[in-house]
Amino acid sequence: xxxxxxxxxxxxxxxxxxxxxxxxxxxxxxxxxxxxxxxxxxxxxxxxxxxxxxxxxxxxxxxxxxxxxxxxxxxxxxxxxxxxxxxxxxxxxxxxxxxxxxxxxxxxxxxxxxxxxxxxxxxxxxxxxxxxxxxxxxxxxxxxxxxxxxxxxxxxxxxxxxxxxxxxxxxxxxxxxxxxxxxxxxxxxxxxxxxxxxxxxxxxxxxxxxxxxxxxxxxxxxxxxxxxxxxxxxxxxxxxxxxxxxxxxxxxxxxxxxxxxxxxxxxxxxxxxxxxxxxxxxxxxxxxxxxxxxxx
Amino acid sequence: xxxxxxxxxxxxxxxxxxxxxxxxxxxxxxxxxxxxxxxxxxxxxxxxxxxxxxxxxxxxxxxxxxxxxxxxxxxxxxxxxxxxxxxxxxxxxxxxxxxxxxxxxxxxxxxxxxxxxxxxxxxxxxxxxxxxxxxxxxxxxxxxxxxxxxxxxxxxxxxxxxxxxxxxxxxxxxxxxxxxxxxxxxxxxxxxxxxxxxxxxxxxxxxxxxxxxxxxxxxxxxxxxxx
Numbered sequence: 001x002x003x004x005x006x007x008x009x010x011x012x013x014x015x016x017x018x019x020x021x022x023x024x025x026x027x028x029x030x031x032x033x034x035x036x037x038x039x040x041x042x043x044x045x046x047x048x049x050x051x052x053x054x055x056x057x058x059x060x061x062x063x064x065x066x067x068x069x070x071x072x073x074x075x076x077x078x079x080x081x082x083x084x085x086x087x088x089x090x091x092x093x094x095x096x097x098x099x100x101x102x103x104x105x106x107x108x109x110x111x112x113x114x115x116x117x118x119x120x121x122x123x124x125x126x127x128x129x130x131x132x133x134x135x136x137x138x139x140x141x142x143x144x145x146x147x148x149x150x151x152x153x154x155x156x157x158x159x160x161x162x163x164x165x166x167x168x169x170x171x172x173x174x175x176x177x178x179x180x181x182x183x184x185x186x187x188x189x190x191x192x193x194x195x196x197x198x199x200x201x202x203x204x205x206x207x208x209x210x211x212x213x214x215x216x217x218x219x220x221x222x223x224x225x226x227x228x229x230x231x232x233x234x235x236x237x238x239x240x241x242x243x244x245x246x247x248x249x250x251x252x253x254x255x256x257x258x259x260x261x262x263x264x265x266x267x268x269x270x271x272x273x274x275x276x277x278x279x280x281x282x283x284x285x286x287x288x289x290x291x292x293x294x295x296x
Numbered sequence: 297x298x299x300x301x302x303x304x305x306x307x308x309x310x311x312x313x314x315x316x317x318x319x320x321x322x323x324x325x326x327x328x329x330x331x332x333x334x335x336x337x338x339x340x341x342x343x344x345x346x347x348x349x350x351x352x353x354x355x356x357x358x359x360x361x362x363x364x365x366x367x368x369x370x371x372x373x374x375x376x377x378x379x380x381x382x383x384x385x386x387x388x389x390x391x392x393x394x395x396x397x398x399x400x401x402x403x404x405x406x407x408x409x410x411x412x413x414x415x416x417x418x419x420x421x422x423x424x425x426x427x428x429x430x431x432x433x434x435x436x437x438x439x440x441x442x443x444x445x446x447x448x449x450x451x452x453x454x455x456x457x458x459x460x461x462x463x464x465x466x467x468x469x470x471x472x473x474x475x476x477x478x479x480x481x482x483x484x485x486x487x488x489x490x491x492x493x494x495x496x497x498x499x500x501x502x503x504x505x506x507x508x509x510x511x512x513x514x515x516x517x518x519x520x521x522x523x
Binding site: 044053058061071073074075076087088089090193194196197200219222249250251 | 381382383387388392393474475476477479492493494
């Protein structure tokens with residue numbers, strides 16, 4: 001037998017034996033397949049972390065699933081990432097809070113329509129001792145003083161989320177280029193995390209941070225942070241839902257996506273959103289606004 | 297004592313077979329076992345082919361395989377994401393953010409380890425045994441059977457090792473699974489989410505289960521290697 005032939009027969013033998021071994025192992029271990037449902041039976045929504053961290057989606061999800069018989073996959077991502085997932089067609093609906101970016105998203109044809117469904121306010125929270133002495137100021141003045149006086153640490157979301165975009169808008173209104181703020185010093189920390197984790201970091205470091213009201217109230221019990229700045233027109237925080245447009249992006253679930261948006265703006269669910277967390281936190285986390293743009 | 301209270305509650309969750317903990321742990325186990333088995337189906341024959349053949353660049357191939365032993369999970373995650381995203385080349389399959397995507401990612405992650413360790417296992421077979429067999433007139437097939445027989449425990453250890461890496465990774469599960477509750481949430485992603493939310497009991501319970509699985513894997517490996 002030539003060496004080449006011998007090699008080939010060897011290999012064939014080995015493969016057969018290995019295959020037998022593997023099928024034996026596979027057979028013993030029983031059913032191991034993870035059979036996902038067909039994608040048609042699922043609706044995927046990317047939601048801003050502030051809505052996720054308050055537990056609102058966990059509360060609404062089973063209601064929607066029961067009413068429409070659809071598996072709702074809720075993914076949490078900052079507004080920037082949620083919009084990107086929408087543009088890529090990896091989600092069917094986005095629930096976000098950054099008006100200018102949302103309008104752009106719809107104008108570019110990626111979104112069908114921007115439907116506001118709830119709002120609350122942002123606030124700057126920080127340690128009760130208020131080391132920078134900014135309590136009660138307007139957001140813009142507070143940021144100016146943080147920059148000028150030092151003495152206070154500020155934790156930024158740093159993740160291109162709606163809250164982060166709002167923070168950048170406040171810096172801009174206060175007269176600072178954001179690039180300069182990022183390099184302003186050790187007192188400015190970029191967390192690169194969701195709202196809940198960022199609040200935890202601020203609490204650990206006894207620092208200030210910008211938060212939405214809902215997540216702050218939901219986390220308040222675990223934090224050593226108090227409201228510092230909570231008045232100013234710029235602090236309005238509107239949550240909208242947008243169905244991804246199948247004419248621009250290859251998504252297939254527009255009907256179900258529209259159902260989700262109708263669901264969110266239905267009187268019954270609007271009432272649930274308005275009541276959500278009131279019993280637990282003593283304050284309203286979200287004010288429902290069924291499809292209308294709230295004005296301050 | 298946060299840690300102590302957390303630990304007590306964690307053990308309660310495990311002992312009472314809390315449905316959420318069991319579901320997440322079961323999913324982790326199922327996905328990692330599937331990945332390890334599928335990777336074995338690819339790697340055991342392929343590893344044998346590489347081992348039993350002489351070809352140019354064989355050393356290079358083996359060192360390349362070994363380089364990928366320590367490929368970061370997030371890099372594999374990113375790679376799979378780019379391919380499976382609807383905007384990507386395999387977007388039409390619609391498997392991003394499903395358990396299937398996690399299995400694909402974990403397979404890619406552990407294929408180099410399984411392949412490399414299979415080759416080492418086959419190389420580790422004592423030459424004198426083969427020489428003896430040949431001198432007794434064994435045919436090619438008989439020789440191959442002999443090698444596989446001799447190497448079987450080391451090969452099994454390689455599979456167990458791959459399983460261990462698959463079940464303990466987080467980058468892939470997070471990036472291509474999406475940590476969707478009740479669908480793609482696994483032990484590691486749940487720990488990451490729950491601890492960032494400040495709920496440490498569930499994290500600790502899952503962490504204990506993961507360590508327990510690691511322990512079992514280790515015991516099995518030792519048993520296999522002692523034979």
